[in-house]
Structure formats: structure tokens, C-alpha cells
Amino acid sequence: MTSLTLYTPAGVLAQAQPLKRAAKRLAQLGFEVAIDESALAKHQRFGGDDETRLAALHRIAKASPSVALASRGGYGLTRLLDQINWKQLIKSTERGTRWVGQSDLTSLQLGMLAHAKDGQRPVSWAGPLACDDFGRSEEEGGMDEITQDCFTEAMSGALEAVGFRTEAGFEELGVRGTLWGGNLCVLNSLLGTPHFPKIKGGILFLEDINEHPYRVERSLLQLQQAGVLDAQKAVVLGDFSGWRKSPLDRGYSLKAAIEAVRAATRTPVLTGLPFGHVRTKVCLPVGAKAELYVQGREVLIGWASEHGHDNNHHHDHHDAPGHSHGH
Amino acid sequence: MTSLTLYTPAGVLAQAQPLKRAAKRLAQLGFEVAIDESALAKHQRFGGDDETRLAALHRIAKASPSVALASRGGYGLTRLLDQINWKQLIKSTERGTRWVGQSDLTSLQLGMLAHAKDGQRPVSWAGPLACDDFGRSEEEGGMDEITQDCFTEAMSGALEAVGFRTEAGFEELGVRGTLWGGNLCVLNSLLGTPHFPKIKGGILFLEDINEHPYRVERSLLQLQQAGVLDAQKAVVLGDFSGWRKSPLDRGYSLKAAIEAVRAATRTPVLTGLPFGHVRTKVCLPVGAKAELYVQGREVLIGWASEHGHDNNHHHDHHDAPGHSHGH
Structure with a gap:
């Protein structure tokens, strides 16, 4: 047990x-x-x-x-x-x-x-x-069944990849690096302190809840200005919801915020990761060496499972948000 | 003109x-x-x-x-x-x-x-x-008349001090250093970037609006963990309002947040500065060399006015939130 x-x-x-x-x-x-x-x-x-x-x-x-x-x-x-x-x-x-x-x-x-x-x-x-x-x-x-299955598989050591669908524009992207990230506000609350990890060439995933896009943008631009975004191989955005529109937005949106961040960094910023304050969420190994591959609009983030499979071979791809089963 | x-x-x-x-x-x-x-x-x-x-x-x-x-x-x-x-x-x-x-x-x-x-x-x-x-x-x-008077006086170069009432416990405090600060969220959004000033031995003032005390606390603790608070001679808090209580607070309040910050830093943390997203606000010279003196519960923050007075002589004290007139 x-x-x-x-x-x-x-x-x-x-x-x-x-x-x-x-x-x-x-x-x-x-x-x-x-x-x-x-x-x-x-x-x-x-x-x-x-x-x-x-x-x-x-x-x-x-x-x-x-x-x-x-x-x-x-x-x-x-x-x-x-x-x-x-x-x-x-x-x-x-x-x-x-x-x-x-x-x-x-x-x-x-x-x-x-x-x-x-x-x-x-x-x-x-x-x-x-x-x-x-x-x-x-x-x-x-x-949520996917959340449950992904968790039990991760805890058994068998989970070795998660797959999801992203926007067009990242076809054939393939990078390797340390997978890290989490909640954007909490991650940024570590900036400047000894508790913020100095990770270069990583795959950074982020999510947040109840934050207006201008605050999400401000946090992401802070990461860029602090040299964090440009130092990553890829940034992967999960769920950013729960915020309310303001009459002052005048067409400004989460999309506009992400565009502003993309204009500021050379690092690809992908969306669509099923992670955050949502029912359906995958499990991700923070600190593990991982790979991110895009084929068409399908993204796969894979890592070496604890069952000894290497993660250089071909992974199954999944169309729907969810997780990939161990081989 | x-x-x-x-x-x-x-x-x-x-x-x-x-x-x-x-x-x-x-x-x-x-x-x-x-x-x-x-x-x-x-x-x-x-x-x-x-x-x-x-x-x-x-x-x-x-x-x-x-x-x-x-x-x-x-x-x-x-x-x-x-x-x-x-x-x-x-x-x-x-x-x-x-x-x-x-x-x-x-x-x-x-x-x-x-x-x-x-x-x-x-x-x-x-x-x-x-x-x-x-x-x-x-x-x-x-x-607001005080805001207006303080502004016109500051813009004429005559304003050389602001006074306000604080809590008990800071009697006879007297420090000198660079006056700096502003909005807590915005200040923290500069941490880790080249736009955050490295000020030692300063007098740091902070305010914010619509931020729950736990977020104020998190931001202040970040400044502490980043070495900023301990490096100051004094921290002066302005207005922190506009937030809504949560059923989960269970007695947690702005006061509890400030107490947690005081327990974490050796720097005195004063409250009561009439500054922030409020009608009555003073003008403060960001980057100026300033002095902060407490007599009883009256605080005076003074600096050299542009009219050539030095700021080592005795200042008038004011009981009510507001500004001190140039001599």
C-alpha cells in the first residue's frame, strides 16, 4: 500500500x-x-x-x-x-x-x-x-475522473507525460529543460528572495485565479524584466479565470495581455495547459527534466517515469485536454 | 507662473x-x-x-x-x-x-x-x-483642501515636513535616510528587475487599495525576505483600504497582518501616514534625504526645503492628519 x-x-x-x-x-x-x-x-x-x-x-x-x-x-x-x-x-x-x-x-x-x-x-x-x-x-x-486518474498514475510512478491542445503557431516546437512553475502570484511573491529558484533553460508553467488580465500581464512582465522569461525554453500557461471585466477594459482582455508578454519575450508562450484552479487538472513533476513537443496543435510534455523508461522515444498524443497514460 | x-x-x-x-x-x-x-x-x-x-x-x-x-x-x-x-x-x-x-x-x-x-x-x-x-x-x-494646500506648497518648493499621529510604542524614535516608497503592489512588481532601487537605511512608505490584508502581508513579507525591510531605518504605512472581509478570516485583520510583519523585521513599522487612495493625502519627496521623528504619538517626516532651510531645527508638530507648513 x-x-x-x-x-x-x-x-x-x-x-x-x-x-x-x-x-x-x-x-x-x-x-x-x-x-x-x-x-x-x-x-x-x-x-x-x-x-x-x-x-x-x-x-x-x-x-x-x-x-x-x-x-x-x-x-x-x-x-x-x-x-x-x-x-x-x-x-x-x-x-x-x-x-x-x-x-x-x-x-x-x-x-x-x-x-x-x-x-x-x-x-x-x-x-x-x-x-x-x-x-x-x-x-x-x-x-473529476481525469484529475483522479492522473494523480493515481503519478503517485504510482508511472505517469510520464501530459498532453493538451494549444493555439496555432507553435508547430514543430521541441525543447528540453527543467519543468517548474505553479501559481503566478505565489511564484512572483518569491522574486528577490532566497526562495526563488534560479532555473535557466526551463519549461515554466503558470496559472492563476481571480486576477484581472492587467495583473497577470504585470506579473508576467515582471518575470520578463527580471530576466526569467527570456531564460526559459518555453512558458506554458494554464487556467487564468475567475476575474471580472471592467468598463475601462475597452477591448483589453487576457488575449491582449498574453500578446503583450509575447511581444516582450523571445521565449514561446503557449496556452492550453489543463492546470490551475479548475476541476480537471493534470499532475506535473516540479523540478524534473522534461521535454515539450508540439505536433500541429498537440502539445506533449514528457519526463522520465520512475519505471525506468527513457523519455526519448515516441509518446502517444492526446487530442483532448487530459493526461497521457504510461506506456 | x-x-x-x-x-x-x-x-x-x-x-x-x-x-x-x-x-x-x-x-x-x-x-x-x-x-x-x-x-x-x-x-x-x-x-x-x-x-x-x-x-x-x-x-x-x-x-x-x-x-x-x-x-x-x-x-x-x-x-x-x-x-x-x-x-x-x-x-x-x-x-x-x-x-x-x-x-x-x-x-x-x-x-x-x-x-x-x-x-x-x-x-x-x-x-x-x-x-x-x-x-x-x-x-x-x-x-480636498489639505491635499490641495500640501500640493501647492510642495510645488512652490516650500514644503519641508508632514506630520501625523501614529500608534503608541514609537516614542522618541528618530531616524534619517532616503525617503522612498509608494504603492505596495507596484513597488513589489519591480522586485528582481533593474527598476527596483537598492536603498539602504531609508524611510520606506507604503500604501495600497483593494488588497486583502493577507495579500498586504504577503507583499510585506516578500520585502522582508528580499532583505528590503531590515535594511530600512523605518517603514511607514499609509492607507490600506477597499478590501472585503472573508468568512475564512476568523479574526485575521490588517492589524494581524501588520503584527506578523513586525514580528519578522527588526525595523520599526509605523502606521497612520495620510497617504494612499484617499481624499486627504500629503506630498512626499521620493528620493530626498529625510528625517523621521516621533514625540509621543506625533510623527514628523521632514526634509530640506528648496528655500535653503536646513531640516535639523525644530519643526512644528501637528496633531491631525495633514501637512506641516513651511517655516
């Missing part, structure tokens, strides 16, 4: 029910589920005070379960970044722990890359959150 | 009326008002396309009026930062041009400091915006 620990590193769980539903569903999927002792702790808007959440991170790193799945994001990891024992977290990944999550978890995942020593490659997984995804009630639409 | 040019460097003016009202009021105050030729240009949500707004900046820098007052903020300067002829802008300040504004203008004002050569000290003014302040109709409450 694959051991999986649920914990709460950032925002508070207002109710226990979604966590219980998530635990039950994950057990049904065959995981040996444990709930961290402070997963339901409450301090203002946080899942316990800073000491409590920090202790949970270190407790889990020490126990090194196969999977450490965050209950939800929210806000809270920023407060802990300067206190985290990064060596211990990185060590847990070397012992096989897969840290999974998204949103606020971006800072944990990128912090591990930033604090890795030469030769270390602490891979974590951008993917679902326990309550948001596995804890969704039937009235809330229930669990 | 003091020449004053109105221009639109960022967001579009949906209507001409506020600009006309501002021009009329500023003329009544004795300024020789000119409206830049592209002040009413429109491109999507911008006051003209990027080339148009960039040309306006350089045209005004070349003409070097006594005052260059932005019509409004919004979003737009980020797009221009890598193309601005900073040398030309800095030169205009040496010829006496006072660039005035706030919000998105923060990037212009801090960019000048970041691009200044050794020995250059390009001072600009954090202060009102033409349409938001001088263009306010009577139905919108009209012009």
Missing part, C-alpha cells in the same frame, strides 16, 4: 467534512491514508499558528510517507519560508516522498528547488489538493 | 471632463497649465498605445515644465519600463521638473532612483493625481 498523509500547511479548514471525504476517497483508491494531527488546527485564517504548521511540515518530512498531500492552499506558507528546514524537506523527497499540491504550495515546491545543493533534484508534484479535489461533494460536482 | 503639464502615462481617461476640471482648478491656483497632446488618447485600457505614452514621457522630460502631473494611475507604466530613457527623465528633474503622482506612478518614481548614477538624486513627488484629486466634481465631494 502507498502511504499518504494529509496535512494543512496554509489556510484553515473551516469544516472537517471535505477532509473526511477526501480521506475516504483516497482510501478507496488504495492509499493508506493518515491525517496529520494538526490538519484541523485553527488560528485565524490559518490551519494552526505558524509553529503548528511548521512542525507539521517537519513531522511529515521526517516520517517521509510516499505522498504528502496538502488539504488546501489559501495563504500561509509565506510566513514559514525563512524557518523551514529545507534540507529535511529535500531529504524526504530523496527517500521517496511526493509533496503534492498547488496554489500556495507553489512556494514550498519552488523553495525546495531554490535550496537544493548541486546534484540534488528535489522533485515535487503540482497537482490536486485534498479538499478542493478529492473532498468535493456530489452536490459540488464530485471528483 | 509655474508651468504644469498634465499627461496620461498609464490608464485611459474614459471622459475628458475630469481632466478639464483639474486643468481649470490648477489654473485658478496659479499654475500655467498645459495638457499634453496625447493626454486623452485611447488604446484599450491605456491612455494611448505604448509608443504614444512613451513618447509623451520623453516629450515632457525634454520640455521640462516645473510640474509634470499625471492625470491618473491605473495600469500601464510596467509596459514601458524597459524602454524609458531614464537618463532623459533624470535630467529633467535636474532642470527642476517635479514629477507628481501615485499608484502606477510608483514605478516611474522608483525607476528614476534605480537608474540614477552615483551622485545623482532624482527627487520626484508622491502626491495627488490630476483627475482623481483636482478633477473631482462637487458631487464627488470636490477637492
Whole structure:
């Protein structure tokens, strides 16, 4: 059985029910589920005070379960970044722990890359959150099947690629580099700090929620002006939704924002990655060496699976947003 | 007569009326008002396309009026930062041009400091915006008198201090350093880029609008983690309003956010500065050498006025939010 620990590193769980539903569903999927002792702790808007959440991170790193799945994001990891024992977290990944999550978890995942020593490659997984995804009630639409399948496959070590459809204009693009990224706001909140990883020649994926396109544009232009975008081989945009139009937009849109960013960087900026604050989301290994290939409008991001297949051979392509099954 | 040019460097003016009202009021105050030729240009949500707004900046820098007052903020300067002829802008300040504004203008004002050569000290003014302040109709409450008086005094070169009341706990604090700052989101959007000024031992003032306290906290902690807060002599917070409480806050508030920042930095963090997206706002010389003194709960931020007074003598203190008159 694959051991999986649920914990709460950032925002508070207002109710226990979604966590219980998530635990039950994950057990049904065959995981040996444990709930961290402070997963339901409450301090203002946080899942316990800073000491409590920090202790949970270190407790889990020490126990090194196969999977450490965050209950939800929210806000809270920023407060802990300067206190985290990064060596211990990185060590847990070397012992096989897969840290999974998204949103606020971006800072944990990128912090591990930033604090890795030469030769270390602490891979974590951008993917679902326990309550948001596995804890969704039937009235809330229930669990998304693609998200679930992609997660279980990734946690088994078999997932080696995800595929999706992008816009025209990137035909025959093929690049290799470190796959990294996450939530745009959280990623940018690391800029200028020791927790921002210095990755050159990478494949950078980004998503965000409730951010007007002018704010998305401002964040992406900051990355460009900081030298980050031009230093990548490709930028891949996931979901950017939940924002409201303003009467002042006058035709300005997410499309216009992306065009402005494309005009500023020499790096190709692709769209369409099924990732973000949406029901259907893939799992992506943050920090892994990956390849991105485009054939027509089909994009495949592949990496070496843990089952020993190399990732230089031909991958299956998928037309619909979703994931590619291990061979 | 003091020449004053109105221009639109960022967001579009949906209507001409506020600009006309501002021009009329500023003329009544004795300024020789000119409206830049592209002040009413429109491109999507911008006051003209990027080339148009960039040309306006350089045209005004070349003409070097006594005052260059932005019509409004919004979003737009980020797009221009890598193309601005900073040398030309800095030169205009040496010829006496006072660039005035706030919000998105923060990037212009801090960019000048970041691009200044050794020995250059390009001072600009954090202060009102033409349409938001001088263009306010009577139905919108009209012009704020303190804002107006502080502006006219600053533009005459006579303003040498602003005073306000802060919380208990900073009695007898006295520091000197470069006064700098502005809008928190915009300031943070420069982190990691060549447009962020490296100021040590300064007095950093910050404000923001429509940002939930957790976002304010995240931005301030980023500044701390980037080494910026600890490197300052004092941090002074202006207005942070317009945000909405969330059911998940559970007692978390702006006060809790400020407490978290105070726990993270050794630099005193004062509140109460009458500055931000509020009617009553002072003018502050960005980049000037300044002093901050606290007596009881009264804070005075002073600097050398252009009338040759040094700022080591005793200043008048003011109890109410507002500005201190030149001696």
C-alpha cells in the first residue's frame, strides 16, 4: 500500500467534512491514508499558528510517507519560508516522498528547488489538493475522473507525460529543460528572495485565479524584466479565470495581455495547459527534466517515469485536454 | 507662473471632463497649465498605445515644465519600463521638473532612483493625481483642501515636513535616510528587475487599495525576505483600504497582518501616514534625504526645503492628519 498523509500547511479548514471525504476517497483508491494531527488546527485564517504548521511540515518530512498531500492552499506558507528546514524537506523527497499540491504550495515546491545543493533534484508534484479535489461533494460536482486518474498514475510512478491542445503557431516546437512553475502570484511573491529558484533553460508553467488580465500581464512582465522569461525554453500557461471585466477594459482582455508578454519575450508562450484552479487538472513533476513537443496543435510534455523508461522515444498524443497514460 | 503639464502615462481617461476640471482648478491656483497632446488618447485600457505614452514621457522630460502631473494611475507604466530613457527623465528633474503622482506612478518614481548614477538624486513627488484629486466634481465631494494646500506648497518648493499621529510604542524614535516608497503592489512588481532601487537605511512608505490584508502581508513579507525591510531605518504605512472581509478570516485583520510583519523585521513599522487612495493625502519627496521623528504619538517626516532651510531645527508638530507648513 502507498502511504499518504494529509496535512494543512496554509489556510484553515473551516469544516472537517471535505477532509473526511477526501480521506475516504483516497482510501478507496488504495492509499493508506493518515491525517496529520494538526490538519484541523485553527488560528485565524490559518490551519494552526505558524509553529503548528511548521512542525507539521517537519513531522511529515521526517516520517517521509510516499505522498504528502496538502488539504488546501489559501495563504500561509509565506510566513514559514525563512524557518523551514529545507534540507529535511529535500531529504524526504530523496527517500521517496511526493509533496503534492498547488496554489500556495507553489512556494514550498519552488523553495525546495531554490535550496537544493548541486546534484540534488528535489522533485515535487503540482497537482490536486485534498479538499478542493478529492473532498468535493456530489452536490459540488464530485471528483473529476481525469484529475483522479492522473494523480493515481503519478503517485504510482508511472505517469510520464501530459498532453493538451494549444493555439496555432507553435508547430514543430521541441525543447528540453527543467519543468517548474505553479501559481503566478505565489511564484512572483518569491522574486528577490532566497526562495526563488534560479532555473535557466526551463519549461515554466503558470496559472492563476481571480486576477484581472492587467495583473497577470504585470506579473508576467515582471518575470520578463527580471530576466526569467527570456531564460526559459518555453512558458506554458494554464487556467487564468475567475476575474471580472471592467468598463475601462475597452477591448483589453487576457488575449491582449498574453500578446503583450509575447511581444516582450523571445521565449514561446503557449496556452492550453489543463492546470490551475479548475476541476480537471493534470499532475506535473516540479523540478524534473522534461521535454515539450508540439505536433500541429498537440502539445506533449514528457519526463522520465520512475519505471525506468527513457523519455526519448515516441509518446502517444492526446487530442483532448487530459493526461497521457504510461506506456 | 509655474508651468504644469498634465499627461496620461498609464490608464485611459474614459471622459475628458475630469481632466478639464483639474486643468481649470490648477489654473485658478496659479499654475500655467498645459495638457499634453496625447493626454486623452485611447488604446484599450491605456491612455494611448505604448509608443504614444512613451513618447509623451520623453516629450515632457525634454520640455521640462516645473510640474509634470499625471492625470491618473491605473495600469500601464510596467509596459514601458524597459524602454524609458531614464537618463532623459533624470535630467529633467535636474532642470527642476517635479514629477507628481501615485499608484502606477510608483514605478516611474522608483525607476528614476534605480537608474540614477552615483551622485545623482532624482527627487520626484508622491502626491495627488490630476483627475482623481483636482478633477473631482462637487458631487464627488470636490477637492480636498489639505491635499490641495500640501500640493501647492510642495510645488512652490516650500514644503519641508508632514506630520501625523501614529500608534503608541514609537516614542522618541528618530531616524534619517532616503525617503522612498509608494504603492505596495507596484513597488513589489519591480522586485528582481533593474527598476527596483537598492536603498539602504531609508524611510520606506507604503500604501495600497483593494488588497486583502493577507495579500498586504504577503507583499510585506516578500520585502522582508528580499532583505528590503531590515535594511530600512523605518517603514511607514499609509492607507490600506477597499478590501472585503472573508468568512475564512476568523479574526485575521490588517492589524494581524501588520503584527506578523513586525514580528519578522527588526525595523520599526509605523502606521497612520495620510497617504494612499484617499481624499486627504500629503506630498512626499521620493528620493530626498529625510528625517523621521516621533514625540509621543506625533510623527514628523521632514526634509530640506528648496528655500535653503536646513531640516535639523525644530519643526512644528501637528496633531491631525495633514501637512506641516513651511517655516
